[in-house]
Amino acid sequence: MRIFFILLKKEIKEMLTIPLIVSLVAVLFVFYMIGSVVGKQNKTSAARNNVVVLDFDKSGLSKRIIKSLTDGEYIVKDASSGNLLDAFSNHEYEEESFFMVIPKGLERDFNLEKKHTIEIYARFNKNLSGYSSSYSASKIRKGIERINKDLGVHIIEKKFPLANVEFIKNPVLMEEFVVIGDSIARVSVKRVLLFVHSQTYFFPIAVFFLVFMAAQMIMTAVAGEKENKTLETLLSSPIDRRILVISKLSAAAIVAALLSGGYMFGMRSFMSGIMGQKTAGIALSAQDAFVKLGLIMGPADYLMIGVSLLFCILCALVIALILGVLSEDVKSVGATMTPLMMLIMISYLLPMFIDIGRASFVVKLLLYSIPFTHAFIAPQNILAHNHAAVMWGIVYQAVIFAIFVTIAGKIFSGEALLTFKLRFGKSK
Amino acid sequence: MSKVCNILPMSAVNVLNLVKKYKDFEAVKGLSFDIKEREIFALVGPNGVGKSTTLKMLSTILSPTGGSVEIFGLDIVKDSKEIRKIISYLPEEAGAYKTLTGYEYLRFMASIFFRDKKQVLKTVEYGAEICGLKDKLKDKVKTYSKGMTRKLLLSRAVMIKPRFAILDEPTSGLDILNSFEIRKIIKQLAKDGMTVLLSSHNMFEIEFLSDRLGIMNNGKLLACGAPRDLKEKFSTNDLEEVFIKLIQ
Structure with missing residues (x-):
C-alpha cells in the first residue's frame, strides 16, 4: 500500500x-x-410583452380585442395614427417584433358573420440570432389563441344570452394520468x-x-x-x-x-x-x-x-x-x-x-x-x-x-x- | 557459443549465448561475456547493433529469446523480482517527471527502494551530493538543461548503491564539461564497490572509463578485453582503429 x-x-x-x-x-x-x-437576456426578452396595434376599425369589437390582449398582460402600443410601414420605420417601435393590424370594417363583417382577417406581423431581428424570435413566435401564437377564444365567447354571449359560456368553453373536463410501472x-x-x-x-x-x-x-x-x-x-x-x-x-x-x-x-x-x-x-x-x-x-x-x-x-x-x-x-x-x-x-x-x-x-x-x-x-x-x-x-x-x-x-x-x-x- | 570472451563462473555477471529476436529480426545473436565485481565493463559499437537491447535484457525489462544471464547468481528470467532489488538501470536519453522538482524526483525514486524514512532521506542526500545540482534541486525538472537532467538521472540510478549499475549511453548528448563530471562519478562509484555495465559509441569515453570492453556489431560480440590488450592485439594506439579493423 x-x-x-x-x-x-x-x-x-x-x-x-x-x-x-x-x-x-x-x-x-x-x-x-x-x-x-x-x-438575463432571455429574461429581458421574455419580459417584453409588447404588441404594436394599428386599429383602423376603431370599433367596440376592436376595443374588445385590445382589452383581451391587455388582460393577457400584453402591453399594447397604439400606432393607429399612421400606416404599417410608418410603424416599422418609427424609432419608437424599432425594438418591437409583434405588430397587429385590425382592419377597417372588422366589426361590421363580424356582425354579418363574415370572416375577416386580422393581420399579424412578426419582425425578426437583423441577424436572426438568439431566442428573441422564438419568444416572439410563442407570444404571437398565444395572443391569437386568446383573441379567438375571446371573440368566440363574445359570439356566444351575443347569440345565446342565457347560455352557460363557461360550460360551452370546456364541456368536458380532461384529467391526465401518468403510469410508470x-x-x-x-x-x-x-x-x-x-x-x-x-x-x-x-x-x-x-x-x-x-x-x-x-x-x-x-x-x-x-x-x-x-x-x-x-x-x-x-x-x-x-x-x-x-x-x-x-x-x-x-x-x-x-x-x-x-x-x-x-x-x-x-x-x-x-x-x-x-x-x-x-x-x-x-x-x-x-x-x-x-x-x-x-x-x-x-x-x-x-x-x-x-x-x-x-x-x-x-x-x-x-x-x-x-x-x-x-x-x-x-x-x-x-x-x-x-x-x-x-x-x-x-x-x-x-x-x-x-x-x-x-x-x-x-x-x-x-x-x-x-x-x-x-x-x-x-x-x-x-x-x-x-x-x-x-x-x-x-x-x-x-x-x-x-x-x-x-x-x-x-x-x-x-x-x-x-x-x-x-x-x-x-x-x- | 561465442568464444570471444573467456567467461569466469565466479563473475558478478555471466552472459551466456544471449539471443533476442523481434519477429523476423534478430537484434542480439548469441552474446557471451562476463563482468567481474567492481569492474566497469563497456559494450561498444555503433547505433542499432544490439547494445541497448542487451542492457534492457539485463535490466529485466525485456525477456531473452535464448541463452542465459546470471547477475550475482540470480537468473534474469526466474529471479527477475530479486534482481530488480540489486540493480539500477539508466536508459539512454531518458527523462524525469517534469512536474516534480529534482529533489522530489530523487525522493520518489528512493521511496521505491527503501521503506524507512531515514534511509530515504539519507539516500536522497547522497543523490543530491552526487549530482551536485544544489539549489537547482528545488526547481522543477522541466527547467533543467539536458546535462542537469542527465546528472539527476545518473545520481538517481546510483544513489541507492545498487550492486550492479546498467548505464545506457550515460553521457549521450552532453557537452564536454558535463560528460567529464559524469565519467568521474562513474569511476568513483566503481572504486567504491559498484559493478558497472555501460554502453557507448564514444571510444575516448570507453578508454577512460572501462576496465574491459566488448565490441559489438550486428548483434554479435567481435572482441572482448581490456583497452590496452585490444590495442596491442590489433597493433594500434587507438580503440577506434581496433573497431574499424574488426568490422572490416
Missing part, C-alpha cells in the same frame, strides 16, 4: 498540472458568464417529461466528460512515460507491476472526477442561467405525483447509478491504458484514442435520439455491448423502475472490466509494454 500511495501521489501530481487547472477555471468562468448573460399518478405528461429531463439532462454530459478526460489522461500518462523512458526506469525497479497499473488507473479516476465535477458545476450554472426556475417550479408543484410515481430517487437508486458509473469509468480507463501502451508517444495519443472515442460517442449520443427499447436488434446489440451505454442510461432506467436492467448492466460492465484488466495485467507483466507500437503515417 505504501508504494501504491507513493505512485498515486506522483501520478496525480503529473496529471493535475497548473495549465490544466487554469483551463478548468477559465472554462468555469466562461460557462458562468455565458449562463448569466444569456439568462405499477404506479399511477394524476399529473400532466408534460410535467413528468420536464422533470425527468431535468433529472437526467446533466448526467450523460457528466459521464461523457468524466470518461473522456479520464481516458485521455491515462493514455497521455502511459504514452508520456514511454516517450520519456521513465517507464523503463520504473519497470526495472522493484515495484509490483500490478500496483503500477492500479495506481495509474486510480489517479486518472480521481483527477477526472475532480475535473468532471468542476465542468458539471460550470455547466449547471450555464444551464440554470438559460432555463431559470422553470423546472424547479414544476418539480415543486407536482412533488406528490412524482413521489407517487417513484420519480424521486432514493439512496439505493443513487448507489446503483454510482456503481454503474464507477464501472463505466473503470472500463474506459483500462481500455485507455491498453491504447496508451499502443501509442508511440504523446502526440499519437489523439489518433490511438479514436476507437475508444467512437464507442463513447455512440453510447452517449444514440440513446439521446432513439428509444432503445424499440430499436432494432442490431442497434440494441451495438448499444448494450458497449459497456459505457449502461451508465449513460442508468438514471432513465432507475426512473422507469427498471432496476434489473441497471443491475445486469453493472454485471456486464464488471465482466468487461475483468477481461480488460487481465489483458492489461498481461501486457504490463511482459515486455509488450515496451515493444507494442501503433504507428500512424510514415515510420521512422
